[in-house]
Amino acid sequence: MAKKRVLSGMQPSGLMHLGNLLGALDNWKKLQDQYECYYFIADWHALTANYADTSNVRHYVREMIIDWLAAGLDPEKAVIFQQSLVPEHAVLHILLSMITPTPWLERVPTYKEKIDQVKDKDLHTYGFLGYPVLQAADILMYQAAFVPVGIDQVPHLELTREIGRRFNAFYGDVFPEPQPLLTEYPKLPGTDGRKMSKSYDNCLYLSESPEQITKKIMQMVTDPARKRRQDPGNPDVCPLFSLDKIFAPKEWQDYINVECRRAGVGCVDDKKELLKHLLAYLAPIQERRKKLSADPKKIENIIRDGSNRAGAVAAKTMEAVKKAMKL
Secondary structure, three states: OOOOEEEEEEOOOOOOEHHHHHHHHHHHHHHOOOOEEEEEEOHHHHHHHHOOOOOOHHHHHHHHHHHHHHHOOOOOOEEEEEHHHOOHHHHHHHHHHOOOOHHHHHOOHHHHHHHHHOOOOOOOOHHHHOHHHHHHHHHHHOOOOEEEEOHHHHHHHHHHHHHHHHHHHHHOOOOOOOEEEEOOOOOOEOOOOOEOOHHHOOOOEOOOOHHHHHHHHHOOOOOOOOOOOOOOOOHHHOHHHHHHHHHOOHHHHHHHHHHHHHOOOOHHHHHHHHHHHHHHHHHHHHHHHHHHHOOHHHHHHHHHHHHHHHHHHHHHHHHHHHHHHOO
């Protein structure tokens, strides 16, 4: 039996960090052994908010591919491609935009949140309002059975399903309805205690050296109420302990959970122990990164070959779309 198809992508809006690795790439790596996976770099999507300065897009595309491969994505198991190298995405986006009601786009939670919260960029553009239509085109193009998402992203996928239903109602059944493949993403704190995010400049990047990561961890905020070594702490509110629970052995977690509360261990000691396990976890990824970075031709070939494979599927879909629409 043919494997069911999975589709997912990321915007190359910056370098990949530890949160991306644990929140998406580790899951993608598992899925490629169970499904027919299509993973794409959404470089057109990156323009919806970063259209004013495109100088780093190519660099981020290349670095993203390197990080994906270093994290274990295999171009022999999954189709890894670049959105802009498959122009059918733009064509389907235009056709779907003709049938998508504007109120559907205006009610998207992310749209309203970013319009309210992002003040340093002008997001009042057609491209930003219409990005869910491009997202729908990305997913429907490959007639994916599943899209891996967190529970908070399900409404976004539902809009894709609604657009697909509307198309099918007008022109006949072309697109299956993609289902969410619910995934639990660990909440990873950044070095300042907030969610790890490029916009907060609090990330541990996969491309950073062990020395750089060590420096960041040693400067990382801990329990804000624990100002001195002799003060008892509370691991429940400590961002460092959140990382312990992911990377440190259970024995160390139990030890910290008791000793921190009675000031029996200091934050510096905890940071040093965490670093041993975190750096060991990252070591093979960073070693693969070095080898891949030294072979740019290999990276170019993987992007080109994957985009050609994706393009062949996209061409068949567009053939069916144009036939249904009598174009």
